[in-house]
Amino acid sequence: MPIEMFTTLNGIWFLLAGIFLIGYSLTDGFDLGSGILHIFTKDENTRITYMNAVGPVWDGNEVWLIAGGGMLFAAFPVVYAVSFSAFYLAMFIVLWALILRATAFEYRNKKESKIWRTAWDIAYWIGNTVPALLFGVAVGNAVLGIPIDQKGIYHGTFLQLLNPTAVLMGFVSLFMYLMHGSAYLLIKTEGKPFEFAKKGAVVGFIGFVASLILADFFIIAIKPTLFLNFFDYPLFWIAPFLMILGLVLYFKYLVVDEKYNKVIYGSTLTILGTILTIALASYPVFIRSSIDEKYNLTIWNSASSDLTLTIMLISTLIFLPLIIGYTVYVYRVFKGKVSSEGGYGH
Secondary structure, X not given: OOOHHHHOHHHHHHHHHHHHHHXXXXXXXXXXXXXXXXXXXXXXXXXXXXXXXXXXXXXXXXXXXXXXXXXXXXXXXXXXXXXXXXXXXXXXXHHHHHHHHHHHHHHOOOOOOHHHHXXXXXXXXXXXXXXXXXXXXXXXXXXXXXXXXXXXXXXXXXXXXOOHHHHHHHHHHHHHHHHHHHHHHHHHOOOHHHHHHHXXXXXXXXXXXXXXXXXXXXXXXXXXXXXXXXXXXXXXXHHHHHHHHHHHHHHHHHHHOOOHHHHHHHHHHHHHHHHHHHHHHHOOEEXXXXXXXXXXXXXXXXXXXXXXXXXXXXXXXXXXXXXXXXXXXXXXXXXXXXXXXXXXXX
């Protein structure tokens, strides 16, 4: 394990960046996952139940996304600038998708019209599916490399970002969130919505494993050096071990033991292991340059001053526990099963 990851401000902020990403994936991840399922059932009761399951918490979960963006802006401004430049169109698409999701929550049930609800169902599905897919595509491109020069200027197009390997990583992300969302619905629902969530969990598990194997095959073929960190730092193998353990537990609780309230433990470990595996494989690089390795944006050449990182670290140590505490409190308040009664628009 590289000692500078724990003894330098740059290394600590690399770890904190991972915490914000994991926090978002574990919370808003199940919102996205449940929304991916939304359009594949024609049962009105199931659709409303799924929206009610995430209704009280989805907007609070996005605090992690906002906090993560603010963290990136302040701690690694060069990475922030280059990512928003290179992924400009993709980020606008994600932004509009998230706006569609929020709008669908408010308006979907305001009118007793099949056409009205169908239109908002499609909008809601897009608002969850597109971010789940493009988040993975963006991470894939950052890890595999994009054409940026010594000034961080992106020499490419949006379509270049949709290369096969990055798209495969997008599907890894999509199915990972579907796994997590389905696991959450297994806790929150019963009856027909519960049975449909079980099917979603199986599809998510199979899709994740298949897309992960394919993505790894392509990565090994085009970027075998990406795995060198695991041989230089053997403790890094903890990350893929956590991912595999999560998949084993997910399958065990879902299929073998049928302990459905514990399936989410498997998806949580899978998300934790997956994100850590990608981050540790890339360390200390945030965004890799496909033009020349010397143009890579790392934790060293893209960070703010030590003074800025120190002030931010103090602030984070104060406010991060508050965010976690508030999140835990909200979930305790809204624990238990939900139904199609009440919720948004009723």
